[in-house]
Amino acid sequence: VQFSVMGGISHLTATPAEIDLYVKDKGKLGKYLDEIFDEYVTGYARSKVLWDMSAIGYLIEPSWTPSYLTSSPYVAENGEYTFNKHRHQIRYVYYINRDQMLGDFFKKLDEYSKK
Secondary structure, three states: OEEOOOOOHHHOEEOHHHHHHHOOOOHHHHHHHHHHHHHHOOOOOOOEEOHHHHHHHHHHOHHHOOEEEEEOOEEOOOOOEEOOOOOOEEEEEOOOOHHHHHHHHHHHHHHHHOO
16 A cells, blocks of 8 residues: 555644643553654644554545555656556555544544543
């Protein structure tokens, strides 16, 4: 599975306000996630792309990550990304539903912190 970065994974961001509200006070795991988030996000009007979460979200609920099958790309001798319809197929994720994915994460973290 290949994920689009611009318009796909780049859309899966969280803000300090969201982390403070939904993560920070959710047990030891929430505290740890808040601390590492704060190391990367400083200043005003900032957010962080949650790269790793996209692949996990795809596995949990594929409908959050619309995709299609396409020929496997390769790098040609001129350094450009090239497609050839005779190569094997891959799944290409072109969009990520940020709200559904983060909502599921926040809900599960909340439930886990209450155990």
